[in-house]
């Protein structure tokens with residue numbers, strides 16, 4: 001940001017900023033998931049993290065597709081929010097010995113990530129429509145649906161078995 005002018009001058013700029021923010025976040029999630037897969041004990045939880053890792057890689061490709069559609073360089077901007085969520089999850093996990101309690105903590109962390117992503121993608125879909133890019137909005141909506149679905153499946157796993165085993 002320069003002394004004379006600010007970097008985000010318009011809704012277009014803000015849209016692009018948030019695209020680059022979620023692009024950074026998705027890449028951090030791809031880096032974080034393998035260790036979550038390792039730490040998870042419940043077979044269905046492990047499986048659901050594995051599936052989400054594949055989905056996340058695909059979500060990254062969708063974002064790259066959007067950068068191409070709007071003729072923008074594929075770059076990210078730091079997202080301290082996702083870094084904070086992941087850091088906190090790692091700190092908590094490091095403090096837990098009991099495998100079942102760790103599973104409950106992993107689900108809680110993953111759902112925090114999902115809620116962050118749902119907020120971001122929800123905004124991006126709305127802004128893409130506002131800015132006259134329903135084609136981009138459709139692609140972003142696919143990811144939004146996946147994130148919501150992942151969150152719902154994690155809730156079912158938590159309520160269905162993991163939390164009870166932990167308790």
Ligand SMILES: [Fe+2]
Nearest residue numbers: 026056059117
């Ligand atoms: Fe994602």
